[in-house]
Amino acid sequence: MSAAAADVATKVEKPPAIPHGWPRQRILGYALVCVWIAFLAGIAAYLVVAWNGELFAKYAPSYVTGLGVTLLLVAISIVLGAILSVPIAYARMSRNRFLSGLAYAYVYFFRGTPLLAQTFLVYYGVGSFRPQLDMIGLWGFFREAFNCAIFAFSLNTAAYQAEILRGAIESVPRGQWEGAASLGLHKLQTMWKIILPQALIVALRPYGNEIILMIKGSAIVAIITVYDLMGITKLTYSRTFDFQSYVWAAIIYLIIVETLRHAVEWIERRITIHLQR
Amino acid sequence: MQSVWTLLSWGPEGWLDDIAYGVFITVSLAAATLPLGLVIGFLVALAKQSNEPSLRLAGNIYTTIFRGLPELLTLFMIFYGAQIGIQQLMRLYDPTAAVEVNAFVSGMIALGVVFSSYASEVFLSAFRAIPKGQYEGGYSVGLSGWQTMRLVVLPQLVRIALPGLANLWLILLKDTALVSAIGLTDILRQAGVAARVTKHAFLFFGVAALIYLLLAIISSFGINAIERAVGRQQVQR
Numbered sequence: 266m267s268a269a270a271a272d273v274a275t276k277v278e279k280p281p282a283i284p285h286g287w288p289r290q291r292i293l294g295y296a297l298v299c300v301w302i303a304f305l306a307g308i309a310a311y312l313v314v315a316w317n318g319e320l321f322a323k324y325a326p327s328y329v330t331g332l333g334v335t336l337l338l339v340a341i342s343i344v345l346g347a348i349l350s351v352p353i354a355y356a357r358m359s360r361n362r363f364l365s366g367l368a369y370a371y372v373y374f375f376r377g378t379p380l381l382a383q384t385f386l387v388y389y390g391v392g393s394f395r396p397q398l399d400m401i402g403l404w405g406f407f408r409e410a411f412n413c414a415i416f417a418f419s420l421n422t423a424a425y426q427a428e429i430l431r432g433a434i435e436s437v438p439r440g441q442w443e444g445a446a447s448l449g450l451h452k453l454q455t456m457w458k459i460i461l462p463q464a465l466i467v468a469l470r471p472y473g474n475e476i477i478l479m480i481k482g483s484a485i486v487a488i489i490t491v492y493d494l495m496g497i498t499k500l501t502y503s504r505t506f507d508f509q510s511y512v513w514a515a516i517i518y519l520i521i522v523e524t525l526r527h528a529v530e531w532i533e534r535r536i537t538i539h540l541q542r
Numbered sequence: 543m544q545s546v547w548t549l550l551s552w553g554p555e556g557w558l559d560d561i562a563y564g565v566f567i568t569v570s571l572a573a574a575t576l577p578l579g580l581v582i583g584f585l586v587a588l589a590k591q592s593n594e595p596s597l598r599l600a601g602n603i604y605t606t607i608f609r610g611l612p613e614l615l616t617l618f619m620i621f622y623g624a625q626i627g628i629q630q631l632m633r634l635y636d637p638t639a640a641v642e643v644n645a646f647v648s649g650m651i652a653l654g655v656v657f658s659s660y661a662s663e664v665f666l667s668a669f670r671a672i673p674k675g676q677y678e679g680g681y682s683v684g685l686s687g688w689q690t691m692r693l694v695v696l697p698q699l700v701r702i703a704l705p706g707l708a709n710l711w712l713i714l715l716k717d718t719a720l721v722s723a724i725g726l727t728d729i730l731r732q733a734g735v736a737a738r739v740t741k742h743a744f745l746f747f748g749v750a751a752l753i754y755l756l757l758a759i760i761s762s763f764g765i766n767a768i769e770r771a772v773g774r775q776q777v778q779r
Contacts, residue, residue: 294596297589301603377712377758378751379719382730386751389737390744484612488723495614508626511619515611522610 308512315509324501324510331497332517334411338486338493339479341415346422353427358434368427375424381485383421388413388489414486418479425475433468434460466536473529477522484518494518549740550749557736557746564732565753568718571649571728575714578654580707583661590662591669601662608659614720617652621724624648649721657714664706668699701772708765712758719754729753 356368391407398404406412437460445455487496494514501510552558589601625643632639680690722731733750737743
């Protein structure tokens with residue numbers, strides 16, 4: 266065995282040279298890129314062949330409204346979730362065992378169960394509480410699938426955003442708090458002027474990811490009969506049995522997500538200019 | 543009015559046996575997707591960290607597409623797309639052929655590609671955490687490229703990637719709920735059937751959510767055990 270090992274050792278005595286010409290990797294890489302080009306060109310060709318002006322004129326406006334519904338749903342949920350996440354993050358960081366336990370249970374529940382199950386729980390489940398909701402006049406609100414989706418999504422994203430906020434605030438070193446205290450700033454001032462500006466740099470990327478996850482996750486409202494982009498797509502497919510309805514939706518979703526991702530990267534580059542060397 | 547406990551009992555009166563079947567489907571789907579996603583994810587990560595620009599490009603296109611699409615849309619596209627595609631192929635031989643695509647397999651493929659695109663990022667950052675000296679050390683003791691990968695890099699890679707992969711497993715477990723939309727009888731679909739029949743929607747969807755929570759808790763115990771085992775190995779070396 267040692268003889269064989271020694272044999273190999275003499276054969277490979279220096280790191281492999283940088284490959285020239287057509288090594289195996291390059292052939293594989295070009296082949297895979299060609300497969301992708303063929304695939305994307307195939308989809309483009311399919312869209313050209315399957316082009317149906319009548320269909321497009323009929324359904325394109327509803328795609329635009331669907332896109333509007335998706336963006337509205339995500340925007341409202343993210344904002345409500347952000348507001349709701351502040352007290353949750355505060356409770357999670359508090360020294361009070363009961364309060365932090367409660368916040369932990371909230372976060373654990375909403376992060377540990379599927380968004381779809383939460384949405385079903387709200388949309389189908391509120392029916393079980395109709396008398397009580399009627400009494401306080403909220404039944405009208407929960408009868409709309411869109412409102413149920415907003416309710417479930419806000420609670421869900423609040424849990425995630427609370428964790429992002431907590432992580433970001435805790436990432437700021439203790440010395441910053443102490444320094445501010447020694448300058449005579451009170452807690453709220455310290456938070457607002459010292460801690461949050463530093464924490465938000467850390468939080469930017471997770472926040473961006475959360476918005477992207479929300480946009481992708483919002484597709485499930487199609488299952489509870491909200492006509493967002495996905496809902497319109499499903500409707501179009503069930504009426505026309507034309508597969509291009511899905512392809513168009515995929516293109517729109519990809520454009521939104523990629524735009525957002527690059528925007529977040531751009532903002533991050535801008536606000537960390539003072540940290541780059 | 544039946545009592546809650548009758549509804550949740552085992553047998554023809556209750557729904558527990560149906561929900562248990564749903565749990566079986568959910569867990570087996572997640573367990574079947576995991577190896578598929580890990581293997582594809584590792585290969586994509588290999589492509590993305592290679593020196594060859596064309597390989598990197600191919601890997602990045604894969605990640606961009608499958609990370610950017612909503613999981614539900616990917617699932618529908620694979621489910622209906624495969625149905626149409628296979629049907630077209632079959633028509634070449636037999637014009638009357640009707641194809642029914644298996645929902646379990648479609649779910650497995652869709653969740654697998656989504657999982658793998660995220661896993662490739664986890665593997666990639668693990669690759670970047672391994673210093674170049676490890677490869678050079680491998681070459682200097684006479685190991686070939688493949689041997690260096692298998693004996694030197696991979697054991698360290700797994701250890702670094704483990705927390706990220708554990709996170710992805712929990713996400714995968716939750717994403718399996720989507721397959722109820724293409725008719726697979728998982729936890730959520732069984733709960734939905736029970737809710738429709740008995741009109742106790744909140745009860746059954748609540749139970750479904752708690753089962754998912756329980757699965758997550760059990761998983762995190764398992765993950766902790768694995769991490770401890772791997773950590774102990776590290777100390778021993």
